[in-house]
Amino acid sequence: MFYDHQAFAAAYEKAFARLTASQYQGIDQILGFVQIDPDVEDDRWVAYMLATIKHECANSFMPITEFGPDSYFAKYNAGTTLGGRLGNTQPGDGLRFKGRGYVQITGRANYLRLGQVLGIGKAFVDQPTAVLEPANAYRIMSAGMRLGLFTGKKLATYINDTGCDYVAARRIINGQDKADAIAAYATAFETILKRARLD
Numbered sequence: 001m002f003y004d005h006q007a008f009a010a011a012y013e014k015a016f017a018r019l020t021a022s023q024y025q026g027i028d029q030i031l032g033f034v035q036i037d038p039d040v041e042d043d044r045w046v047a048y049m050l051a052t053i054k055h056e057c058a059n060s061f062m063p064i065t066e067f068g069p070d071s072y073f074a075k076y077n078a079g080t081t082l083g084g085r086l087g088n089t090q091p092g093d094g095l096r097f098k099g100r101g102y103v104q105i106t107g108r109a110n111y112l113r114l115g116q117v118l119g120i121g122k123a124f125v126d127q128p129t130a131v132l133e134p135a136n137a138y139r140i141m142s143a144g145m146r147l148g149l150f151t152g153k154k155l156a157t158y159i160n161d162t163g164c165d166y167v168a169a170r171r172i173i174n175g176q177d178k179a180d181a182i183a184a185y186a187t188a189f190e191t192i193l194k195r196a197r198l199d
Contacts, residue, residue: 001041001199003031008196015188026061026134033138039146043193044159044186048169049141050193051185053102055178063137066099066106073098076107086110096128101137103144103173114140117149145172 005028009019012027019027030053034046057064066073076094077083083094087109090096099106105114108125115124118139124131131137148154150173158169166183170176 001043001046001197002035003193003196004198005031005196008192011192011195015192023059023061026057029134030061030138033135033142037138037142040142042159043197044164044190045145045155046193047186047189048155048159048166048182049145050189051166051182052145052173053141054185055182056103056173063101063132063134064104065132066104068098070095083107087112100128101131102141103137103150105131105140105144105150114144114149117143117147148172151175 008031009024009027013019027050030050034040034049040046040049053061073094074080075082076086076088076098078088078090078093080088080094086093086097086107088094088097088107090108093108097106097108097111105111111124111128111131112122114131115122118136124136131140144150145155148157151171153169153171155169155172158165158172166186167176167179169186170179170182
């Protein structure tokens with residue numbers, strides 16, 4: 001799928017707000033990744049991915065690191081209940097594997113699993129900040145949302161040939177947290193993408 005990036009940006013500004021240079025760069029990169037992703041062929045999937053990024057990355061459209069002082073991440077350390085769920089096994093894992101990327105993957109187990117799914121083994125465990133590289137962040141998001149690697153829920157469950165439920169699709173990432181707001185973003189993005197579509 002190919003989109004006119006300038007047309008997309010113009011329509012985005014009419015629907016939301018004027019883009020900064022950094023936001024435009026972020027959107028330009030994401031659309032570029034979509035265009036070479038053989039597993040994404042539905043404007044509505046792209047719309048929901050963009051809506052998720054808009055929310056999770058605080059409108060920056062760039063991969064970000066979870067906010068908070070270093071002490072905040074102690075709750076994810078090995079030996080804690082949360083740390084155990086995240087597969088954190090070594091001292092300092094809570095901080096080392098804090099949320100990063102377009103969808104804020106968290107925990108040693110997720111960093112390992114996503115690297116394995118992408119065919120790069122334990123690269124993200126060895127270098128956690130690599131998930132902030134836009135190409136890696138996109139591949140993580142695409143695979144995770146398509147294959148249900150974040151919560152067990154997949155894009156195709158909610159957005160398919162028989163319907164589209166942007167509100168329920170939030171379960172792909174995080175229960176129903178901010179589901180209505182993200183659904184509204186997705187609805188706007190769907191219109192924008194259809195107007196900017198080139199093929």
